[in-house]
Amino acid sequence: MEYQKLSDAFNISNAEVEALYSEMLKTTEESKRLNCRSCGFNTCEQMVAAIFLGMKHKSDCVQYAIYEAELHKQMQKNASTLVGELLTMCYLVEKERKNVLESFERFNAVMQMFDASVGNLRKALAYLIKPQ
Numbered sequence: 001m002e003y004q005k006l007s008d009a010f011n012i013s014n015a016e017v018e019a020l021y022s023e024m025l026k027t028t029e030e031s032k033r034l035n036c037r038s039c040g041f042n043t044c045e046q047m048v049a050a051i052f053l054g055m056k057h058k059s060d061c062v063q064y065a066i067y068e069a070e071l072h073k074q075m076q077k078n079a080s081t082l083v084g085e086l087l088t089m090c091y092l093v094e095k096e097r098k099n100v101l102e103s104f105e106r107f108n109a110v111m112q113m114f115d116a117s118v119g120n121l122r123k124a125l126a127y128l129i130k131p132q
């Protein structure tokens with residue numbers, strides 16, 4: 001069978017072909033020519049034509065399913081990392097909150113001691129000025 005450009009055979013513009021390749025996550029020239037035949041077509045280009053004609057779906061491409069599974073796995077890994085970082089941040093915020101509370105309590109204790117000292121000093125001064 002003689003090679004015929006997809007765009008000529010099915011009246012698909014190059015932009016439409018590229019858009020379909022892109023939807024199938026085929027972004028490199030190599031990925032567009034894997035031609036593994038798992039989808040039942042001899043070439044990826046024929047599969048693109050079948051998708052264009054509504055006979056097939058991008059998920060029928062084994063390579064697409066693999067890319068999608070890898071992306072999903074990567075997203076799960078990123079989500080796990082994010083959750084781990086959030087938990088660490090929560091722990092640090094809680095630790096800092098406890099530090100601030102402890103500092104506030106120490107400050108309060110110092111202020112009470114200071115108030116007591118001032119009170120005692122006032123009593124002493126009052127006694128010195130007006131001894132009873």
Ligand code: SF4
Binds near residue numbers: 040
């Ligand atoms: S299954 Fe995917 S990679 Fe394999 S030939 Fe079909 S379109 Fe190409």
